[in-house]
Amino acid sequence: xxxxxxxxxxxxxxxxxxxxxxxxxxxxxxxxxxxxxxxxxxxxxxxxxxxxxxxxxxxxxxxxxxxxxxxxxxxxxxxxxxxxxxxxxxxxxxxxxxxxxxxxxxxxxxxxxxxxxxxxxxxxxxxxxxxxxxxxxxxxxxxxxxxxxxxxxxxxxxxxxxxxxxxxxxxxxxxxxxxxxxxxxxxxxxxxxxxxxxxxxxxxxxxxxxxxxxxxxxxxxxxxxxxxxxxxxxxxxxxxxxxxxxxxxxxxxxxxxxxxxxxxxxxxxxxxxxxxxxxxxxxxxxxxxxxxxxxxxxxxxxxxxxxxxxxxxxxxxxxxxxxxxxxxxxxxxxx
Amino acid sequence: xxxxxxxxxxxxxxxxxxxxxxxxxxxxxxxxxxxxxxxxxxxxxxxxxxxxxxxxxxxxxxxxxxxxxxxxxxxxxxxxxxxxxxxxxxxxxxxxxxxxxxxxxxxxxxxxxxxxxxxxxxxxxxxxxxxxxxxxxxxxxxxxxxxxxxxxxxxxxxxxxxxxxxxxxxxxxxxxxxxxxxxxxxxxxxxxxxxxxxxxxxxxxxxxxxxxxxxxxxxxxxxxxxxxxxxxxxxxxxxxxxxxxxxxxxxxxxxxxxxxxxxxxxxxxxxxxxxxxxxxxxxxxxxxxxxxxxxxxxxxxxxxxxxxxxxxxxxxxxxxxxxxxxxx
Ligand SMILES: Cc1ncc(C[n+]2csc(CCOP(=O)(O)OP(=O)(O)O)c2C)c(N)n1
Numbered sequence: 001x002x003x004x005x006x007x008x009x010x011x012x013x014x015x016x017x018x019x020x021x022x023x024x025x026x027x028x029x030x031x032x033x034x035x036x037x038x039x040x041x042x043x044x045x046x047x048x049x050x051x052x053x054x055x056x057x058x059x060x061x062x063x064x065x066x067x068x069x070x071x072x073x074x075x076x077x078x079x080x081x082x083x084x085x086x087x088x089x090x091x092x093x094x095x096x097x098x099x100x101x102x103x104x105x106x107x108x109x110x111x112x113x114x115x116x117x118x119x120x121x122x123x124x125x126x127x128x129x130x131x132x133x134x135x136x137x138x139x140x141x142x143x144x145x146x147x148x149x150x151x152x153x154x155x156x157x158x159x160x161x162x163x164x165x166x167x168x169x170x171x172x173x174x175x176x177x178x179x180x181x182x183x184x185x186x187x188x189x190x191x192x193x194x195x196x197x198x199x200x201x202x203x204x205x206x207x208x209x210x211x212x213x214x215x216x217x218x219x220x221x222x223x224x225x226x227x228x229x230x231x232x233x234x235x236x237x238x239x240x241x242x243x244x245x246x247x248x249x250x251x252x253x254x255x256x257x258x259x260x261x262x263x264x265x266x267x268x269x270x271x272x273x274x275x276x277x278x279x280x281x282x283x284x285x286x287x288x289x290x291x292x293x294x295x296x297x298x299x300x301x302x303x304x305x306x307x308x309x310x311x312x313x314x315x316x317x318x319x320x321x322x323x324x325x326x327x328x329x330x331x332x333x334x335x
Numbered sequence: 336x337x338x339x340x341x342x343x344x345x346x347x348x349x350x351x352x353x354x355x356x357x358x359x360x361x362x363x364x365x366x367x368x369x370x371x372x373x374x375x376x377x378x379x380x381x382x383x384x385x386x387x388x389x390x391x392x393x394x395x396x397x398x399x400x401x402x403x404x405x406x407x408x409x410x411x412x413x414x415x416x417x418x419x420x421x422x423x424x425x426x427x428x429x430x431x432x433x434x435x436x437x438x439x440x441x442x443x444x445x446x447x448x449x450x451x452x453x454x455x456x457x458x459x460x461x462x463x464x465x466x467x468x469x470x471x472x473x474x475x476x477x478x479x480x481x482x483x484x485x486x487x488x489x490x491x492x493x494x495x496x497x498x499x500x501x502x503x504x505x506x507x508x509x510x511x512x513x514x515x516x517x518x519x520x521x522x523x524x525x526x527x528x529x530x531x532x533x534x535x536x537x538x539x540x541x542x543x544x545x546x547x548x549x550x551x552x553x554x555x556x557x558x559x560x561x562x563x564x565x566x567x568x569x570x571x572x573x574x575x576x577x578x579x580x581x582x583x584x585x586x587x588x589x590x591x592x593x594x595x596x597x598x599x600x601x602x603x604x605x606x607x608x609x610x611x612x613x614x615x616x617x618x619x620x621x622x623x624x625x626x627x628x629x630x631x632x633x634x635x636x637x638x639x640x641x642x643x644x645x646x647x648x649x650x651x652x653x654x655x656x657x658x659x660x661x662x663x
Contacts, residue, residue: 030521030522031522031523031524034523034524034595035522035523056523056524056528056529057529058490058493058521058524058529059460059461059490059491059493059494059521060493060495061494062494062495063495086459087459087460089459090459090460090495090496123375124373124374124375124380124381125374125375125380125381125432125443126374126381126382126443127381127442127446127458128441128442128446129445129446129457129458129459130381130445130458181371181372181373182372182373182374182590183373183375184371184373184375184376185371305653305654306657307657308441308657310440310653311381311429311432311438311440311441311442311443311446312432312433312436312439312440312441312443313380313432313647314432314647314649314650315432315440315441315648315650315652315653316653317650318650318651319653
């Protein structure tokens, strides 16, 4: 049996299924016992699993995320809800130097199986400290797997995969895609038929949302859905856009990206993260390293510029990689 | 400074102004968000953390400060900003994202900066701890007068930054007052569920700081305790952790259903209590008290009018102000 679910509900199902069967999984985070995490991934878990397995923490990110790493080294599989990725500044050492590097530094002797759930992104006027994506900031660290589902089917399957992985996995969800009420009505393309049974979606494979022949548009998280909107518009103009969701940053499906661009010869990379030193450059480098000859035109990036995210609506709307900006970039490539 | 009738009338005026500001922002916030709640909708989008119930903290502490002193506030900054004398028109305009706002629409409600009155705030929990201590350090190095006050919540007192900074304040006897606003809740997490000690002021002894606790949410008591802390800081006797019991009457943020709050933990509104007290003490008549409240509302109505009539920033302005020293 399958039903149409939001990403938030689909993710919750995966975590619930794993928790029912695996006592080593424990949930930690601010307000998780009563409120079930930022997207309700642990909704109702307090009552179901009790305070020993669903642990509301003080506002002490350095402490409890470090403790999750320690618990993981001691045989648990902690699942931590860090609400907004903007807060990683407080606990960054755990990500940067501990959970990511221990397996390597121990020559493979020590495993750190833990899953960090984090919300990303803006578009709702929450300003510079509560709207960032920062996925490149975490994906840059060797030793961390970073996945970024953008629809309910992947949300469930990738969370099952993360929970069965023996590594530190950062599982990102753009707030606007989760299908939680406070971000507005769910975006239709985030909803999906989700089987009731557990299943895994492997990391390191792009997902082609929509096939096309003229231009490849890559996206991740929210920008996938903006790209889909742009593609629908452009279709009316006779432009055929292939929309590729990266959905897994580490590992990254470089061959999947190459395959699409080799077919279309034109590339627009969309990303709500900052422009420089990030995923957008990585995608272009991936193609350039394999065969720059496939580019019929130089590739184009449509991203958040290198500025702190402004609060005011007209300012934020102007800098987000929205469908209009994406469509314009595609048109320029086709002209 | 003794607790003069003048000063106490000032507390009432400040508290009324702060409440009027928050009530006006709450009304604006709900425009466009009903019947379906959504953070990004309406004239005042984003998260909004209001200070209803915490007015005595702003009024009492800020009255003990001089213009040279420096303040950092947190994600719930309005009551402190109002009491400090942050420009009301420009603060309202900032919340509405207008060009005339304190930050020309760049900051929004969690990021209120008014250097004219040495006021700054941040949405990252406990960030202001170190910033305040750094400001105090700067004044010491510059041999200029001025102490720093960090306003944080009781939830923030469990951040590493709180403990690191308190240690350095104690070690170097920095002129810092840490005002821990205990409104019992950090989102849905109660103080007892998150904090190993009953009072954060008790933690002061671990850091060679002074600790004071005020449990009344009354600006008179808060002022007197703040004055003692400020006097110690100015005299070179070092820092204080000043924990103040206060209230959070409008939820964590707008849209918080607060189903986690048990009925017996319902909090008391400090404004009617203080009004009664001033009348009882003969400081104000009921008519005078109400006239001050009405004046405050009228002042805030003018601020809202100013904000609403203000232009939006131009989209291209998003690119300005990343670095100092570049043309805006
Ligand atoms: C580093 C960091 N972690 C988490 C948050 C999310 N957050 C915002 S306000 C808040 C609760 C703060 O509680 P408290 O300090 O007691 O202040 P109050 O809201 O009660 O005024 C939390 C957890 C944040 N903004 N920054």
